[in-house]
Amino acid sequence: MSDRDPIEHLISLLSRIPGLGRRSARRAALRMLMRPQETMLPLAEALSAAAAAVRPCESCGNLDARSPCGICRDPRRDRQLVCVVEGVADLWALERAHAHQGLYHVLGGTLSPLAGVGPEDLSIAPLMARIAAEGMEEVILALPATVDGMATAHYVTDRLAPTGVKVTRLAQGVPMGGALDVLDEGTLAAALRSRRPV
Secondary structure (H helix, E strand, O other): OOOOOHHHHHHHHHOOOOOOOHHHHHHHHHHHHHOHHHHHHHHHHHHHHHHHHOEEOOOOOOEEOOOOOHHHHOOOOEEEEEEEEOOHHHHHHHHHHOOOOEEEEEOOOOOEHHHOEOHHHOOHHHHHHHHHHHOOOEEEEEOOOOHHHHHHHHHHHHHHHHHOOEEEEOOOOOOOOOOHHHOOHHHHHHHHHOOOOO
């Protein structure tokens, strides 16, 4: 490690961050190196503290410094409603939208036979146990509109069928502000199938 160039090592580590390519990593490193006391040292402390404290919630799979997480502990949440998502990023996106007032459950991926991901690799069994123990009334499947996401949604729906719990999916189709002539055929078809009265 001592013979490694610390600047190149920093750039290399920063470029591993999703969405941050080598050029952006170089710019970020330069900015931090210009003012290490103001940016680098606080960042290093925050990274160290987060690595030591943050862990998955034992109930839903969200990331938090406490378990159960803040969402699961919040008494204002609708405990009869659980939104099932692929990953924590999806949970955070829904939270930013302030559209869901129930609980969440993170599956940790989607079924993908080609990638060797089966039901036992996802948090499906804990979801089933949670629904039975907590008496939830509705499960919202907020899974991606991909082949793997659809397969996962069908699998979870089949597993939930004997419980009698209501299962719903997110609507799919035309996004707000979207022009029809730029949308793909699959999105347009989903929008037509999901139409509703006005």
